[in-house]
Amino acid sequence: MMITFAAALNTGLRRALEDDPKVVLLGEDIGRLGGVFRVTDTLQKDFGDNRVIDTPLAESGIIGTAFGMALRGYRPVCEIQFDGFVYPAFDQIVSQVAKIHYRTGGTVSAPLTVRIPFGGGIGAVEHHSESPEAYFAHTAGLRVVSPSTPADAYLMMRQSISLPDPVIFLEPKRRYWDKAEVDFAALDADPFPLHRARICRAGTDATVVAYGGMVRTALTAAEIAAGEGHDLEVIDLRSLSPVDFDTVESSVRRTGRLIVAHEAPVFAGLGAEIAARITERCFYHLEAPVLRVGGFDIPYPPAKLERHHLPDPDRILDAVDRTFA
Incomplete structure (x- = not known):
């Protein structure tokens, strides 16, 4: 239904x-x-x-x-x-x-x-x-x-x-x-395990990890990127503690690139932990540094300004461009 x-x-x-x-x-x-x-x-x-x-x-x-x-x-x-x-x-x-x-x-x-x-x-x-x-x-x-x-x-x-x-x-x-x-x-x-991440779009060129409200944004960015010649794999993290690092690691070993996107400010956000862990696990498989996309390091802005604060597909696509630069 x-x-x-x-x-x-x-x-x-x-x-x-x-x-x-x-x-x-x-x-x-x-x-x-x-x-x-x-x-x-x-x-x-x-x-x-x-x-x-x-x-x-x-x-x-x-x-x-x-x-x-x-x-x-x-x-x-x-x-x-x-x-x-x-x-x-x-x-x-x-x-x-x-x-x-x-x-x-x-x-x-x-x-x-x-x-x-x-x-x-x-x-x-x-x-x-x-x-x-x-x-x-x-x-x-x-x-x-x-x-x-x-x-x-x-x-x-x-x-x-x-x-x-x-x-x-x-x-x-x-x-x-x-x-x-x-x-x-x-x-x-047949329930999917609670603490497993899910690959919601398969790809070969780079991995984008997101969760919550940002997953749909990441999928939109991946569709746009496909028209520009980049095949992005999108992972819905689902569990933020514990994190299913195995699924992320497996993806990055195939794609060689990782972008982590979340609404929270980048500084000391969950993306920092994911970036550090995957760099440790996949150092010799990474073709570029792990990049993070997130909100700015400010108190959440007034409603009229939040569209500038929230990461959108363009911010993710900019990270994609940088990881291939």
């Missing part, structure tokens, strides 16, 4: 609620309103306000409450309304949630999923268009994932909720209204 990214997430949450009575949803306005982006639309009506819980505007309280519930055997799924609002909960996530498994010698786990709409492209105001993924990927004890398609939105949501570990689930908000065909039965019958 044709379904939007947001509706696919809704279906994944619905199936999780149906399958396990210990799954509960918490967040600001997720109940009667159905969430700012309507991802949780109708779920409170169908499952009740004791399982789809409207919380006060207190992100630290949301995560702290969910953490306590996770320790008592529940599987909470928290919605942080916008990416820039996660910082009041940052201490709870990195100091408590991420460390409990290690702190208890593996005897206690925290099966908690934190949904965060992230990135720009919707013309939002301050604090509503952040890219905090590097903070969480740097924190031991957290899994960090980001789907780029409706099919992965559904599948990865179900997989994340089923894990015994805490998961930061980053949803590219500018893709909520993207539509694609999704075969739910096929995804459930």
